[in-house]
Amino acid sequence: MPAKNAFYAQSGGVTAVINASAAGVIEATREHPADIGTVYAGANGILGALHEELIDTTAESAETIAALRHTPAGAFGSARYKLKGLEENRAEYERLIEVFRAHDIGYFFYNGGGDSQDTAHKVSQLGEAMGYPVTCIGVPKTVDNDLPVTDTCPGFGSVAKYIAVATREAGLDVASMxxxxTRVFILETMGRHAGWIAAASALARERDGDPPHVILLPEVPLDEQRFLDRVRQSVEAFGYCVVVVSEGVKTADGRFLSDQGTRDAFGHVQLGGVAPVVAAMIKNHLGYKYHYAIADYLQRAARHIASATDVEQAHALGRAAVELALAGRNAVMPTIVRGSDSPYRWHIGEVALEAVANREAKMPAEYIDDSGFFVTEAALRYLRPLIAGEDYPPYRDGLPDYARLRGQRVAKRLPAFGT
Amino acid sequence: MPAKNAFYAQSGGVTAVINASAAGVIEATREHPADIGTVYAGANGILGALHEELIDTTAESAETIAALRHTPAGAFGSARYKLKGLEENRAEYERLIEVFRAHDIGYFFYNGGGDSQDTAHKVSQLGEAMGYPVTCIGVPKTVDNDLPVTDTCPGFGSVAKYIAVATREAGLDVASMxxxxTRVFILETMGRHAGWIAAASALARERDGDPPHVILLPEVPLDEQRFLDRVRQSVEAFGYCVVVVSEGVKTADGRFLSDQGTRDAFGHVQLGGVAPVVAAMIKNHLGYKYHYAIADYLQRAARHIASATDVEQAHALGRAAVELALAGRNAVMPTIVRGSDSPYRWHIGEVALEAVANREAKMPAEYIDDSGFFVTEAALRYLRPLIAGEDYPPYRDGLPDYARLRGQRVAKRLPAFGT
Structure with a gap:
């Protein structure tokens, strides 16, 4: 009996290292041709399976697959597309199984966050029920660091490093001028629901008085007066103030601070950004000259400054997913298990998909200091190893030389899916 | 007769490599103790001379000075402080000469843009007139790349590299999702008067269809309808559109696009940023999902991704300034002279300060293509070598290990300056 093929898909917001996980999956399967046949990748994630848009990874050279390790974003395309419950979306789940059956796919590696692990879990259940069992293994990924059980999520360490480096560099700039x-500099970070990314800016501080001076976390409702007092104290003590603000910061009544209903001269709702709202507070109440930066996608795409630890873990988790499948495991996800903070030790663990599906890990309360404007030493101990090490991509003509896939499609065998 | 001392000051907006020029100046003087004595650096630039706040660079070790080469921002402090004409600001110019005389300073190295070269020129003239001749040498610096005569300005190559890398990385992110x-991603760059920085994003494009798809330059008044057409064409052809917009883009009637008079819900003027204005255009007229990033100080402070060419030139120009002084030159500035584009060859030239003072170099019209939304091959030929090479700072605990100065002040010898 020839080996079953595999399907790999990227899901949700991409990261600097999700392709490193893809490289791990593909490289590990290539080492076991007797056990796993062709790896098909979904064009635009799970949509690739629904629409039978499969990318034949055997058309990519070993060099190209290796180059995925240093290439940011989703090389096969990712999708923000959530399959809901089996009842509501039964036709879609069945379609997945049909496509898998048509292409003799017996392994499903789903590289994503909590929603994706939920989908992988359901596919595993449905395949069983439909008489076409599929080995479903999750591969964790999310810059938000909000998956439970695993110590950290690939993608987070690199965005954390980016934000810490940016805070240190911009802090020096502001200090010197x-x-x-400019007296007050505001850096807006990602993190709609948890403050992990903004918290990582604290790693930039080496000595008292170093930036960042204030961190605004989604976990702490903003007390405007206390915040303004803190900014003023920083300017008076150090001459300047660096504020790092998470996009998810909320007011005391639970609304996003960025949802201020601001409108432009034509009455259009003003578009996004919590940094300008914070800047306006400072301007109107303290009058300091300010500047702000909104890193947006730059932070999660910044493979040029990726954490070597993060890259290594992303790659190792991709490989581990294949090894779990080869070991006969199903409906599980490999995890990072921390052995110790310093020296940093970690190994790969395993968790059942149903234990991670749709569950969000919050930042522990003991990681936020009493003021609510900074993190604790416990948080720093946790965060420090995650940004350790540099893993530079190769450069050509002054720019990172990122992988380009051939992206060869597999001939379709089924009628179009009628959604 | 003991050697005269020197005064070094940083001026205007800081860069990723202005400290490399400082290292060049200080290292070169240390090699000639018989000719130049102590280098005093101005605390906060020229203000340090006016207020007699002098930093004794001899208190800094050779290792610290060498580390300035890889440290961004202004290690001695910089200032946005322009001395105007000799008539209007005579007292300040005279104060400079008095401070120089009090500390036996015979050399003035001024590291800045066009305004600073003007100041250095005037100090040279006034010293002569006051019977206290000072050798005044400019050291070029500006991310805006707008100094005349010199082929490029230290600081520009690194910000150009940052923007090109960011465009490539964020472009991959958007393409994959x-x-x-998100269909349209907008990256706002610095460049209030000239489009050099935004233009550098074009280096990210390797093949047709690669980002950036549209570059909005201050040199080209925005034609909103043509812009929107171009964005729609890009989305239809490639699935997405990356727009790089210079903060200095103007409307047809000559106003900054960012000055839209937008107000928040409380009637406060909405604060800054051209990216949200462009985003609103796209949202309101095309309806595409958008995201935007405002790099702000991150771009000019990003020593972690500095151009090796830029670092080398910044350092060489600092050294060259000292060599010009030792050769008896006065009221001049060393420049970069380009020998050839490819292979890139350059050497150090020299220009009279009066030929660069208060003159802005514009981006040549032949660098902008007929559409007005992209640059020409001539521009790319010019830009390409400026971002070449990587020059990574050392890292400790996952973060760049930047120099910290002792910053030891020199005892004052004069009464406070009464402005």
Whole structure:
């Protein structure tokens, strides 16, 4: 009996290292041709399976697959597309199984966050029920660091490093000009529901008085007066103030601070960004000259400054997913298990998909200090190893030389899916 | 007769490599103790001279000075402080000469843009007139790349590299998600008067269809309808559109696009940023999901991704300034002279300060293509070598290990300056 093929898909917001996980999956399967046949990748994630848009990874050279390790974003395309419950979306789940059956796919590696692990879990259940069992293994990924059980999620360490480096560099800039120019600098980070990314900026501080001076976390409702006092104290003490603000910061009544209903001159709702709202507070109440940066996708795409630890873990988790499948495991996800903080030790563990599906890991309360404007030493101990090490991509003509896939499609065998 | 001392000051907006020029100046003087004594650096630039706040660079070890080469921002403090004409600001110019005389300073190295070269030129003239001749040498610096005569300005190559890398990385991110998420990504760059920085994003494009798809330059008044057409064409052809917009883009009637008079719900003027204005256009007229990033200070402080060419030139120009002084030159500035584009060859030239003072170099019209939304091959030929090479800072605990100065002040010898 020839080996079953595999399906690999990327899901949700992409990261600097999700392709490193893809490389791990593909490289590990290539080492076991007797056990796993062709790896098909979904064009645009799970949509690739629904629409039978399969990318034949055997058309990519070993060099190209290796280059995925240093290439950011989703090389096969990712999708924000959530399959809901089996009842509501039964036709879609069945379609997945049909496509898998048509292409002799017996393994499903789903590289994503909590929603994706939920989908992988359901596919595993439905395949069983439909008489076409599929080995479903999750591969964790999310810059938000909000998956439970695993110590961290690939993608987070690199965005954390980016934000810490940016805070240190911009902090030096502001410090050197504050006498005659900008007094308050605001850096807006991602993190709609948890403050992990903003918290990582704290790693930039080496000594008292170093930036960041204030971190605004989604976990702490903003007390405007206390915040303004803190900014003023920082400017008075150090000459300047660096504020790192998570996009998810909320007011005391639970609304996103960025949802201020601001409108432009034509009455259009003003578009996004919590940084300008914070800047306006400072301008209107303290009058300091300010500047702000909104890193947006730059932070999660910044493979050029990726954490070597993160890259290594992303790659190792991709490989581990294949090894779990080869070991006969099903409906599980490999995890990072921390052995110790310093020296940092970690190994790969395993968790049942149903234990991670649709569950969000919050930042522990003991990681936020009493003021609510900074993190604790416990948080720093947790965060520090995650940004350790540099893993530079190769450069050509002054720019990172990222992988380009041939992206060869597999001939379709089924009628179009009628959604 | 003991050697005269030197005064070094940083001026205006800081860069990723202005400290490399400082290292060049200080290292070169240390090699000639018989000719130049102590280098005093101005605390907060020229203000340090006016207020007699002098930093004794001899208190910094050779290792610390060498580390300035890889440290961004202004290690001695910079200032946005322009001395105007000799008539209007005579007292300040005279104060400079008095401070120089009090500390036996015979050399003035001024590291800045056009305004600073003007100041250095005037100090040279006034010293002569006051019977206290000072050798005044400019050291070029500006991310805006707008100094005349010199082929490029230290600081520009690194910000150009940052923007090109960011465009490539964010472009991959958007491309991989466009099917179900963001269609249009907008990156706002610095460049209030010239489009050099935004233009550098074009280096990210390797093949037709690669980002950036549209570049909005201050040199080209925005034609909103043509812009929107171009964005729609890009989304239809490639599935997405990356727009790089210079903060200095203007409307047809000559106003900054960012000055839209937008107000928040409380009637406060909405604060800054051209990216949200462009985003609103796209949202309101095309309806595409958008995201935007505002790099702000991150771009000019990003020493972690500095151009090796830029670092080398910044350092060489600092050294060259000292060599010009030792050769008896006065009121001049060392420049970069380009020998050839490819292979890239350059050497150090020299220009009279009066030929660069207060003159802005514009981006040549032949660098902008007929559409007005992209640059020409001539521009790319010019830009390409400026971002070449990587020059990574050392890292400790996952973060760049930047220099910290002792910053030891020199005892004051004069009464406070009464402005």
């Amino acid at each position: 504050a006498e005659t120019s | 466009a099917e179900t998420s």
